[in-house]
Amino acid sequence: MKIAVASGKGGTGKTLVSTNLFNVVQKSGIAVELIDCDAEEPNDQPFIGGRLDDEEMVTQNIPSIDKAKCTFCGKCQEYCNYNAIIILPKLQHIQVIEDLCHDCGACSYACRVGAITEKTKTIGTITRYELDNGCALIESQIEIGVYSSVPLINQAIKSSQENQLAILDAPPGTSCPFIATVSAADFVILVTEPTPFGMNDLKLSVDTLIHLDKPFGVIINRAGLGDNRVYDYLKENNIPLLSEIPFDRKIAKTYSEGQLISDTMPEYDDHFHQLFTTIKNQLQND
Incomplete structure (x- = not known):
């Protein structure tokens, strides 16, 4: 099973959700990999750690014309x-x-x-970090100046173990890197916030996932910050509200220090366990 964590805009809390979901799943003894597909700015590794296991250079063939x-x-x-x-x-x-x-x-x-031959161009790296329990973090990182991260994202997802749970931390937005990530997923978690910007970009993400025929649900991060328009939108369109994470200074402080709230705040260990159970049940019902 592959679960993608995505959003229509940056800064909504994708990394918060994906790293803590990975953390509680791997602590429960389930074999799981976290794949950081935000190749332009990967940032899962400082939260997860792990020992460097492998680093693969990803290349692309470019035509050369005589x-x-x-x-x-x-x-x-x-x-x-x-x-x-x-x-x-x-x-x-x-x-x-x-x-x-x-x-x-x-x-x-x-x-x-x-007249056409091919030359090789390095477009990025895929780095694998192993944890002591056999779980792993796979990080994609694009080379500076490379236009598209899609080939790198596809290779990172392909490099994950078969028949194993994978959590895909998607790039922000709804362009090609987003689509490359969510297309590989069995279920998509959309992370949004109750603000006008969050509402606008949530609609774009929802429209894209409906077009791709992907099952999904929504997490509202920083709940209590804005208004109720996001809640009304979810209700009107029968979109599952998977969970809420409150607008909390303690959460922000923990995150800014590179720590996981599921480790430092016991209630969030239960919170993300319940989130995982909800997703499993929804997939089984579908």
């Missing part, structure tokens, strides 16, 4: 669905926009004169 062999026929540009090739036949100019390349190989297939 202008001496190229006939400037335009077939490679025609086959590229990502607009990663610019060609100006009259000027005898052709160029690959590496940031837009998705390593699909279509251009190499299209070229009939052998």
Whole structure:
């Protein structure tokens, strides 16, 4: 089973939820992995720790075009669905926009004169941290300047153990990295806050998950901070409210110190155990 923890915007509490959910599950003796899919800014490891077990460089193949062999026929540009090739036949100019390349190989297939070869580009790393009980944290981290983290996220999820529970800490927003993460999940926890910004971005996330046909529920973090519009929206649309985490200075202080509230505040150990039970029951009922 894979559970994704996601949100339509940053700063709602995804890391708070994913790290504490992982913590209570692994302490209960269940084999579980936490996969930090926020490759642009991974931050689960300071909370979880663990010993460095493995580090894998993730690479991507980028086309390299030999202008001496190229006939400037335009077939490679025609086959590229990502607009990663610019060609100006009259000027005898052709160029690959590496940031837009998705390593699909279509251009190499299209070229009939052998003008296209491939070079390797490092796009990021996947680091595995082992805990003493056999559970693990898998962290994806993109290289500076790399345009898309999707290949890295896909590889991080793929590197997890088969037939094992995995918690996916998704990137914020509803763009391609978000979709790459939640598409692999059996259930999605959406974390929001009772504010106008939280409400707006929750709607975007909900619409995306409905389109993907993914089961989901909502956690309201910083409950008591804003108004009731988020609660009304959930009720009107029959969206499950999984739990609430109050707007509490003690929680903020604990989090800012790199500690887990499920370790320092016993009531949250029970809170996240109940959250896990609720999700399991909902999946079984579906």
